[in-house]
Amino acid sequence: MLTQTAHAAGRLTRYARYRAFYEGDQWEDAPAPGERRLTFNYARVFCNKAASYLMGKPPSWDALPPPGADPAGARIVRDYLAAVGEANYLAAVDLDTALTATMLGDGAWTVRWDAAAARPRVTAVDPAGLDCRARPDDPFTLTSLRQRYTLTRSDLPREAAARLARAGAAPADPYAPLDAWEDWTSSAWSLTVAGVAVAGGAHPYGMIPYIIFPNLRLPGEFWGESDLADLLRLQRELNSRLSIFSRILEVAGNPVAVVSGADAAATDSLRLGPNQLWTLPAGARAEVLQLLEAGGAEAHFRYIETIYRAMHDISEMPRTSFGDSGGAGRSGVALEIELQPLLHKLARKRAIVGIALTRRADLILHMARLHGVALPPARLRVSWPPILPQDRAALVQQEVALVAAGIHPPTTAMTALDDPDPAGQLARVVAEAALLHRSP
Numbered sequence: 001m002l003t004q005t006a007h008a009a010g011r012l013t014r015y016a017r018y019r020a021f022y023e024g025d026q027w028e029d030a031p032a033p034g035e036r037r038l039t040f041n042y043a044r045v046f047c048n049k050a051a052s053y054l055m056g057k058p059p060s061w062d063a064l065p066p067p068g069a070d071p072a073g074a075r076i077v078r079d080y081l082a083a084v085g086e087a088n089y090l091a092a093v094d095l096d097t098a099l100t101a102t103m104l105g106d107g108a109w110t111v112r113w114d115a116a117a118a119r120p121r122v123t124a125v126d127p128a129g130l131d132c133r134a135r136p137d138d139p140f141t142l143t144s145l146r147q148r149y150t151l152t153r154s155d156l157p158r159e160a161a162a163r164l165a166r167a168g169a170a171p172a173d174p175y176a177p178l179d180a181w182e183d184w185t186s187s188a189w190s191l192t193v194a195g196v197a198v199a200g201g202a203h204p205y206g207m208i209p210y211i212i213f214p215n216l217r218l219p220g221e222f223w224g225e226s227d228l229a230d231l232l233r234l235q236r237e238l239n240s241r242l243s244i245f246s247r248i249l250e251v252a253g254n255p256v257a258v259v260s261g262a263d264a265a266a267t268d269s270l271r272l273g274p275n276q277l278w279t280l281p282a283g284a285r286a287e288v289l290q291l292l293e294a295g296g297a298e299a300h301f302r303y304i305e306t307i308y309r310a311m312h313d314i315s316e317m318p319r320t321s322f323g324d325s326g327g328a329g330r331s332g333v334a335l336e337i338e339l340q341p342l343l344h345k346l347a348r349k350r351a352i353v354g355i356a357l358t359r360r361a362d363l364i365l366h367m368a369r370l371h372g373v374a375l376p377p378a379r380l381r382v383s384w385p386p387i388l389p390q391d392r393a394a395l396v397q398q399e400v401a402l403v404a405a406g407i408h409p410p411t412t413a414m415t416a417l418d419d420p421d422p423a424g425q426l427a428r429v430v431a432e433a434a435l436l437h438r439s440p
Helices: 011-024 040-054 072-085 090-104 158-166 232-253 264-268 297-314 332-338 340-370 394-406 411-417 421-440
Strands: 058-066 106-112 120-123 132-135 136-151 176-184 190-191 194-203 212-213 256-260 285-289 381-384
Touching: 011 040, 011 090, 011 176, 040 090, 040 232, 040 297, 040 340, 058 072, 072 090, 072 421, 090 106, 090 120, 106 340, 120 136, 120 340, 132 212, 136 212, 158 190, 158 194, 212 340, 232 297, 332 340, 340 381, 394 411, 411 421
Parallel strands: none
Antiparallel strands: 058 381, 106 120, 106 212, 132 136, 136 176, 176 190, 190 194, 256 285
16 A cells, blocks of 8 residues: 655645646736736746657557567567557657646556457546555555546446436436546446446456556655656746846836925926926936946846756756757767756656556557457567657668677667667568579
């Protein structure tokens, strides 16, 4: 059973705060009458950018056959996973889930068997609707789970809708929202709608069909942390400083006149606006208030730049990751050094998401075999696309030299060149080479 730590207890409150912040609700109090407030929503940009770098180019699968087994079996497994991914639009689903995890701190999928399509169906799950327990010695193995969501009577199968009607809990409007929750254990499941148990029974899959993973793992915690955790105060300060500077510039564009040495009656007669001529009493003087003199504007700029730079540092998203090269060309090594913070961040995320993707693929294969799909055994490995731009011509020359020297087998070179089926491609190369040698 998971220990209910303070981090776990505050999860739903954090989700609500992070979601609102991402959507632009970033001021802590109500504005004063007539107050101008600017919101520069870098929080949304940082989350979107991190999710795009992580899952913008979807990973692929390397399926390795058991020792001594036919490699064709591994290709069957890989092709099946690719077909399930295309049918479920997993490239878009995984990008959405990566954004949810980046924003809230956790991501989740559920895998079910779609009887009509005769294949597994993968769906992204809002982690705010989940409550679960796991083995104390294995946080990856769930022992119980509850998912809460909203559905309508028209969404229910006929038998479940009939049970709801017999219990007197079915609304007249078939599209009226109803609170629902699923309970899963290692041996059974149930669906409750509007307080009425409408479906359930023995476990249909042999395991709880959910995959939950953290965005960034905190030591000793099951639930993760959002990329926004350390950015909230900096983002609010940036909004505040830029709003203040905007007001200063507005006032500087409409100068404030300071009159000294005159009583209120004399100043009341003064009219503001173009082409106005002022007559001041003897001894009185008027001057324009200079808000930006003596380097005042530069001080504001320096402070705003400091906040801006701190946001990039803490988010581990250098300006280079936004395409800002400073107008100078950079070598691949120089670019990699500049992007080291981002590369380290993505390495941490890939280590976590890679495990989740592998467990999801295992669940897909388990479910398919359970429903009669003949799939040979294979060991799966996630193949991530390169993050940095690749000089393909140089890479080809490098792999040619390595293969010729006997350092790399051809399949390794093909994998480095992003071939989705190295073993199959090598077989075709050998077959066509033999065919060419037999030709007159």
